[in-house]
Amino acid sequence: MEDGQDILYFSYGTNMNEADLRQWCRDNNQPYPMGSVFARAYLPDTQIVFNLPSPVRVGGSLNIRHRLGQATPGVLYHMTPEGWKILDRRVSAPKDYKHLDVVALTEDGREHSAVTYQVDTSLTEGGFVKPTEEYVEIVKEGLAAHGFTDRILRPVSRGKEPPWCIENLFVYGTLMEGEVRHHILEHWCDHRAGMRAKAPGVLYASGKGFPAMFPAEHEGQEIQGEIYPLVDLKRAFEMLDIVETVRRYGSTGSLFRRAIVRVRAEDGNAYAAWAYLYDGTPAGMSPIPSGNWLDVPHERLPEE
Secondary structure, three states: OOOHHHOOEEEOOHHHOHHHHHHHHHHOOOOOOEEEEEEEEEEEEEEEEEEEEEOOOOEEEEEEEEEEEEEEEEEEEEEOOOHHHHHHHHHOOOOOEEEEEEEEEOOEOOEEEEEEEEEOHHHOOOOOOOOOHHHHHHHHHHHHHOOOOOOOHHHHHOOOOOOOOOOEEEEOOOOOOOOOOHHHHOOOEOHHHOEEEEEEOEEEEOOOOOEEEEOOOOOOOEEEEEEEEEOOHHHHHHHHHHHOOOOOOOOOOOOEEEEEEEEEEOOOOEEEEEEEEEOOOOOOOEEOOOOOHHHOHHHOOOOO
């Protein structure tokens, strides 16, 4: 991997635990491979799973698999010039793990190209290989060091289906209450638990009857909207991704893209939430300085 130090690495397992990785480096006479932390982040539509039998760990090792609507928490790192070679040795790549190009999401609505590790499918065993408690604790400590809980890790370590990592949806346009497409949410969210909320970003009127949200350009820019708990994220996104013309991560041709933002709700709490941001530029659009789509009723779609 040429110029590998310029490629962000997404870690979702033991490499997040600095103490454990540094101990391995000392035991194997290797320099520490990580550069600085770029950001904590998520791999969208993936889920961790223990399905690799590891003689080194004497139990199951972590892997990722596809699961629509789920998100894998982890950390994006810059790498040292020799970092990839050292990590490849640690995880036995490409024998056991292989490099996987991914798109990682940060809570400011942005996407980041990165590389992570995934187990070669020919080596996985069934659906579950029980990990040791020691291994699980190492991963738990790594998650905690970066502000994550083990609410996903613990069930997976017992071979159970975990809860959704990010359960809320932030809407700011035609999906809001009283707007023309709000009825689409009826089967997928808990309306009674909906709240007004604000998310970092800038808002534009597209001129086509809907608003377009973009990541904030500087601190303090906010968009007003609503947040709803989703009941079944897989089924919700099977529908909403079509409505918002979303293609798979890393592809082109989408009208919107499914991102993650940290919102402030009217109950005083902050939540990580899914949101559909415009996948393009605001060229030809009109800014909405208030960040509130309801301030421009003349742009809104007519009732269908």
